[in-house]
Amino acid sequence: MLTLVVIFLPLLFSAILFGLRKSQIAWRIALMGALAELVVTLIAFVGFDTQNVFNYTSDLNWISRLGVNFSFAMDGISLLMVGLTATLVPIIILADSKHNPVRPGSFYGLIMFMQSALMGVFTATDGLLFYIFWEAALLPIFFIVSMWGGENRVKITLKFFIYTIFGSLFMLVALVYLYSLTPAPQSFSFQSLYALDLSLSQQLFVGLSFFLAFAVKIPIFPFHTWQPNTYVVAPMAGSMLLSGIMLKMGVYGMLRLMVPLLPEAMSQYGIYGIVLAVIGLIYASIIAINQQEVKRLIAYSSLAHVGLIAAAVLTATAGSISGAVVQMIAHGVNVVGMFMIANIFLLRTQTTQISNLGGIAAIAPRFAIFFMVVMLGSVALPLTSGFPGEFMMLAGLFAYNPYIAAVAGVSVVLGAVYMFRLYQRSMYAELKVEKFEDLDTTESVAAIIIVALILVFGLYPGFITSLAEPAINALLAYKA
Amino acid sequence: MSFDQILLMRNELVLTIALLIVLSAEIFLSQSKRKLVIPIALGAFGMVTIIGWFPQAEGSLFGGMYQADTLRWIMKNVLNIGVLLIFIQSVPWLHKPEQNYKMSEFYMIVIAALIGMGFMVSSGDFLMFYLGLETATIPVAALAAYDKGKRKSAEAGIKLILSSAFSSGILLYGLSMIYGTTGSVYFNDVAQSWGTSQIQMIAVVFFITGMAFKLSLVPFHLWTADVYEGSPVLVTSFLSVISKAAAAFIFMIVLFKVFPVMSDLWQNILYLITIITITLGNIFAIRQKNMKRFLAFSSIAQAGFILLGVIGGNSMGMTAVIYFALIYIFSNLAAFGVVAAISNQTGKEYMDDYNGLYRTNPKLSLVMMLALFSLAGIPPVAGFFGKFFLFMAAAKSGYYILVLIAVINTIISLYYYLLVVKAMFVNHSDHPIAWFKSDWATRTALIASVFGLMLTGFISYIWEYIAAFSFGI
Numbered sequence: 001m002l003t004l005v006v007i008f009l010p011l012l013f014s015a016i017l018f019g020l021r022k023s024q025i026a027w028r029i030a031l032m033g034a035l036a037e038l039v040v041t042l043i044a045f046v047g048f049d050t051q052n053v054f055n056y057t058s059d060l061n062w063i064s065r066l067g068v069n070f071s072f073a074m075d076g077i078s079l080l081m082v083g084l085t086a087t088l089v090p091i092i093i094l095a096d097s098k099h100n101p102v103r104p105g106s107f108y109g110l111i112m113f114m115q116s117a118l119m120g121v122f123t124a125t126d127g128l129l130f131y132i133f134w135e136a137a138l139l140p141i142f143f144i145v146s147m148w149g150g151e152n153r154v155k156i157t158l159k160f161f162i163y164t165i166f167g168s169l170f171m172l173v174a175l176v177y178l179y180s181l182t183p184a185p186q187s188f189s190f191q192s193l194y195a196l197d198l199s200l201s202q203q204l205f206v207g208l209s210f211f212l213a214f215a216v217k218i219p220i221f222p223f224h225t226w227q228p229n230t231y232v233v234a235p236m237a238g239s240m241l242l243s244g245i246m247l248k249m250g251v252y253g254m255l256r257l258m259v260p261l262l263p264e265a266m267s268q269y270g271i272y273g274i275v276l277a278v279i280g281l282i283y284a285s286i287i288a289i290n291q292q293e294v295k296r297l298i299a300y301s302s303l304a305h306v307g308l309i310a311a312a313v314l315t316a317t318a319g320s321i322s323g324a325v326v327q328m329i330a331h332g333v334n335v336v337g338m339f340m341i342a343n344i345f346l347l348r349t350q351t352t353q354i355s356n357l358g359g360i361a362a363i364a365p366r367f368a369i370f371f372m373v374v375m376l377g378s379v380a381l382p383l384t385s386g387f388p389g390e391f392m393m394l395a396g397l398f399a400y401n402p403y404i405a406a407v408a409g410v411s412v413v414l415g416a417v418y419m420f421r422l423y424q425r426s427m428y429a430e431l432k433v434e435k436f437e438d439l440d441t442t443e444s445v446a447a448i449i450i451v452a453l454i455l456v457f458g459l460y461p462g463f464i465t466s467l468a469e470p471a472i473n474a475l476l477a478y479k480a
Numbered sequence: 481m482s483f484d485q486i487l488l489m490r491n492e493l494v495l496t497i498a499l500l501i502v503l504s505a506e507i508f509l510s511q512s513k514r515k516l517v518i519p520i521a522l523g524a525f526g527m528v529t530i531i532g533w534f535p536q537a538e539g540s541l542f543g544g545m546y547q548a549d550t551l552r553w554i555m556k557n558v559l560n561i562g563v564l565l566i567f568i569q570s571v572p573w574l575h576k577p578e579q580n581y582k583m584s585e586f587y588m589i590v591i592a593a594l595i596g597m598g599f600m601v602s603s604g605d606f607l608m609f610y611l612g613l614e615t616a617t618i619p620v621a622a623l624a625a626y627d628k629g630k631r632k633s634a635e636a637g638i639k640l641i642l643s644s645a646f647s648s649g650i651l652l653y654g655l656s657m658i659y660g661t662t663g664s665v666y667f668n669d670v671a672q673s674w675g676t677s678q679i680q681m682i683a684v685v686f687f688i689t690g691m692a693f694k695l696s697l698v699p700f701h702l703w704t705a706d707v708y709e710g711s712p713v714l715v716t717s718f719l720s721v722i723s724k725a726a727a728a729f730i731f732m733i734v735l736f737k738v739f740p741v742m743s744d745l746w747q748n749i750l751y752l753i754t755i756i757t758i759t760l761g762n763i764f765a766i767r768q769k770n771m772k773r774f775l776a777f778s779s780i781a782q783a784g785f786i787l788l789g790v791i792g793g794n795s796m797g798m799t800a801v802i803y804f805a806l807i808y809i810f811s812n813l814a815a816f817g818v819v820a821a822i823s824n825q826t827g828k829e830y831m832d833d834y835n836g837l838y839r840t841n842p843k844l845s846l847v848m849m850l851a852l853f854s855l856a857g858i859p860p861v862a863g864f865f866g867k868f869f870l871f872m873a874a875a876k877s878g879y880y881i882l883v884l885i886a887v888i889n890t891i892i893s894l895y896y897y898l899l900v901v902k903a904m905f906v907n908h909s910d911h912p913i914a915w916f917k918s919d920w921a922t923r924t925a926l927i928a929s930v931f932g933l934m935l936t937g938f939i940s941y942i943w944e945y946i947a948a949f950s951f952g953i
Contacts, residue, residue: 063940065947066872128868132859139858146906154906162895165858169887172868176875176883 002044003056003072003123006082009037010089010116017109027097030108034090037115041086048079050467053474054125055079067179067187072123076471077325080464081122081252084332085245087453089115092240094446095340098347099235101148107237114140114241121249127175127188130256131168134249138164141241149233156233160226167216167223171253174209178261194260194478203265210258211273217250218306220273221280231299236343239295243302244336248328251306254313255321260478266316271401273314278408281307285414289421294342294352297422298335301378304411305331311408312393318472320396325468326461327389330377333457334386337374337450341367344443345426349433354422359431364438368427370447375423377454379416385457488539488548491556492598494531498524499591506584514580518571521587525567529560540604544666547604551949555601555729555802562722562809563594565928569817570714571921572824578629586626590718593619597726606655606665609730613651613694616726617644620719624711636710643693643703651690657683671738684742687734688749694727695783698757705764708776713823716772717816720779725805728783732790732801740953743793750791751882757784758889766896771819771829774896775812778855781893782808788870788886792877798950800869803943807854807866810932814851817929818844821922826913831900835909841916845904847926852897854933857890862937869943 013033020026048055053075060070074082089111101107117140120133138161146157175188181202182192198206216223231239258266281304288300309327312320344367346352361368373384380386390412398405439447457464486493501524505517536553540546567587574583596615603609621644625637659665661680662673674680689700696704708716735746761781768774786804789797821844823829838845854863867890871883918926936942 061940062938063943065940065944068940132864135859135864139853143905146902154902158895158898158902161898162891165894166891169890172871173875173880173884173887176868176872177880179872180875 001056001058002040002047003058003074005040006037006044006086007072007116007119007123009033009040010112010119014109014112014116017105017112020105020109023104026104026108027093030112031090031093033112034086034093034115038086038090041083044074044079045083048074048076048467050076050470053470057125067182067185067189067192068128069126069187069189070129071126071189072120072129073125074123075474076467076469077252077255078122078471080325080329080467081248082119084248084329085115085118085122088240088244088332088336091336091446091449092237092244094442095240095336095343096237097442099237101235107144107148110140110144111237111241114144118245118249122252125190127179127190127193129188130253131172131175134168134171134253135165137246137249141238141246144238144241145230145234148235149238150235151233152229153233156226156229160230163223163226164216167213170209171213174206178206190256193257196261198262200264200268203262204269207258207262207265207269210253210262214250214253214258215273215276215310217253218247218310219250219303220277220307220310221283221303222276224280224284224303227303228296228299231302232293232295236339239298239339240336243299243339244332247302247306248332251309251313251324251328254310255324255472255475259313259316259321260475263316266314270314270316274311274397274401274404277307277311277314278404280304281311281408281411282414285411285418288418289414291418292354294345294354294422294426295339297354297418298338298342301338301415301418302331302335304415305335308390308393308408308411311404312396315396315400316476317396317400318469318476320393320400321472321476322465322468323389323392323396325389325472326457326464327386327393329464330385330389330454330457333450333453334374334377337370337447337454338378340443340446340450341371341374344439348436354425356432357426358429358433359427360433360436361427362431364436366438366444366447367436370439370451371423371427373451373454375419377458379419380412383455383458385454385461387458388461484537485539485541488537488541489546489602490534490536491528491532491553491560492595492602494528495591495595495598498528499588499595502584502587502591506588514583515575517584517587518574521584522567522571525564525587525591529557529564532557532560542608544604544668545608546599546602548602549949551798551802551946552601554946554949555726555805556598558802558806558809559594559597559601559722559726561806562725562813563590563718565809565813565817565925566590566714566718566722568921568925568928569717569813569820572919573712573714573820576824582626586623589619589623593617593623593718594722597722600730601726603730604667606658606667606670609734610648610652610655613727613730614648616723617648617694620715620723623715623718624707626712626715630710632710633712634710636707639703639710640707647690647693647700650686650693654683654686654690657686667734667738671740674739674741676741681742681745684739684746685749688746691727691731692753695724695731695786696780697753697783697787698760698780701757701761701780704780705773705776708779709770709773713772713816713820716776717813717820720776720816721809721812724779724783725809728786728790728801728805732798735790736793736798736951736953740793743953747791747793750787751879754784754787754791754882755885757781757787758886762889762892762896765893769831771831771834771900774831774900775815775819778893778896779812781889782812782855785867785870785886788874788879788882791879791882792873794873794877794952795947795950796869796876796952797873798952799943799947800866800873802946802950804866804870806942807862807933807936810929810936811851811854811863814847814926814929814933815855817922817926818848818851821918821926822913825916825918828913831903833913834900834903835907836912837904840912840914844918844926847930848904849901850930850933852900856894856897858894860937862933862935865937865943
């Protein structure tokens, strides 16, 4: 029941926002809706019983003749992802206070619709339902980017949309294939898919299809070409949704569908995926060093971070997966902070070219501290949220294959290079901007929340791992 | 023949009565009251649609020539719903002064064609099948040439009648071979004595060819785009939705019932036809600039998708085809409804004219977007479920590669559907179509279609109900 509330409450607010006549209050209603959703999610956290793997199960009949059910449940990973979404959306809306988009009702309505679909993806326990929410999450972001985006948005969003649908249709084919293998009465439920006994070649086929879908979404090199451009043209809220939450869908899909279902294929062929992910990691880090534009730099840094996350998940070992879950949360918060910073640059100076910025720390001290914390979180300094996840993932990769881990480890250094370079050139050096207002109240609220989250998760990642571990063990145990 | 037995033909009888009502109205109404034909026809057809849902007995008539069972009853009701939506959409168009003297003809011809379709759907032998098919086709040719002053419309009528005569010839040739080798035209008798001789193979090939013309499958699709472009919008929507759904249904029934012995043969043929139909339909659709031509090629591709449900020969496929037909009616009629509304109001039919439509007519753009998403098969709109079940049906019989090709084509189709969405929502235009308030009829029809395409996917009852009566080879 609670799960249904989590999914449909944002949808309700979305409907209200679409029907809104007075556009001035759209922002406030959206914020209210996001906060209400956050409260519901907090209730879910409080009431979560760690004794059971799955909580808040709800199972409604839908197309029962085909074994498709309207079934949702949350395990630890789902709960964490739901929590991440519910936390980030209010932050995103807060950070968006200065945006004043054209037709704000539709804009915020689409964000709430997106939240609803994301919640569905993270809690569905039926393959077809998962797919439906997966695609439903794509529609709002397509419109957000193509209607409120920047220059050249049409071409870029079309590519983005078709690229991602292309990937996910392969997931659909794989799901249908798995369904056709389930014993009568056939079913799409994850439980009955997990129970299948697949031969190695079947696992390979299914695994490749899933990998394609998730690799486009995450994105993993060489399927990433849609990503930097889309992040750059998207309005701030869109970039935040895409990088903070949406690409976690891909990782989540890997966890939910590949890890428990295809153990042999992953141990045999997972290495190829890992190598791709690590290539992407190094490649993106190197490109990021040379970026002249803040948003593009963030896009490539994000690409690097998720490369490591994907590699960690593909090892299919408990340690690195829980590192990946920690890092998914940490990266979500961090990247939202980074895009907020980029947007502040844009609002104050009308540019995000690094060469036009400089010396801002002297005139905007609060902003400088905020930027500093987010940057340190991003380069995985100990005691910030970036560290524990990165450490666990690298440790897991090291146990899996020391050479790959050594190469992946280089990215930490590269990450420090491009982040420090960005910070140094924009905040110190000589003052190049005429004036730069410090954070105002709304921005400060959003900034304080982000900083607090970065520090809390850095100091106490055990909160995340203790929730995630039972779920991860359960996922790994289906075939053990 | 008792009255109960005659009532098995209830749908066709009621349709005939509706036809006669419209005819009497045409004859007896004075010139000044002619406009009353529209509400009378709508009312009469509304009654037909409602009566159609009354429970229907099963049985057969004329020694098995005419079959009445629940599956066919469902199909006829689906067709009725579609025609009702078209009739509602037609109101503003028929109100125009230049249609004034012939508006009752539109209703009469459509109803006549629908009667033919009813007999075709209910046919239990090849003679009835052929009669129904012709009764359903010839009036439509008159409809295509409805705008007789327009060159393109007249051309469409001629093209339709010639190509359908040609395809009927091939079909009849095949039927004559069927009769020649088995000595019967009844589906059941033919099925029992059907062998695998060469002449019988040719008969099946001819039968498929004839039907492929009617369904506008590639390579027998050449007439489609010109006819669709030339006809008035509502006739185009009738052709692409209602005619196609009825023909696909009976095509499937005959293949399943009469030629199961030759399933290897027709499955191989359909395999190839499906691939080229979907692929070529899509590739040509990308290049179209005229919205009607665009929807014509998209409907060719959609017909290819329907074959995915036929090829497996399983009961799930049959359910999927009927279910898809219902959803397709809603999606396509919503799309054509918008095209018709804009064409009526402004006379514009090109994709570039739609630039910036969202800014001036947001509601129409939203309807169009939902319809196109449904045609493309993006969840959670109903079209996704329709396509999904077709894929499932083909996968169930092991056609994984075919499903994969279809999936890839879905992505291609997504591209051109998105082009229209892009034109409406994103593109800028210095002279967008001005805001207009559409009349009650268009609004009713569009709202009904939108409800249909939002809800049909989620109301699983519909699927389960159809599935209960479907059968495979």
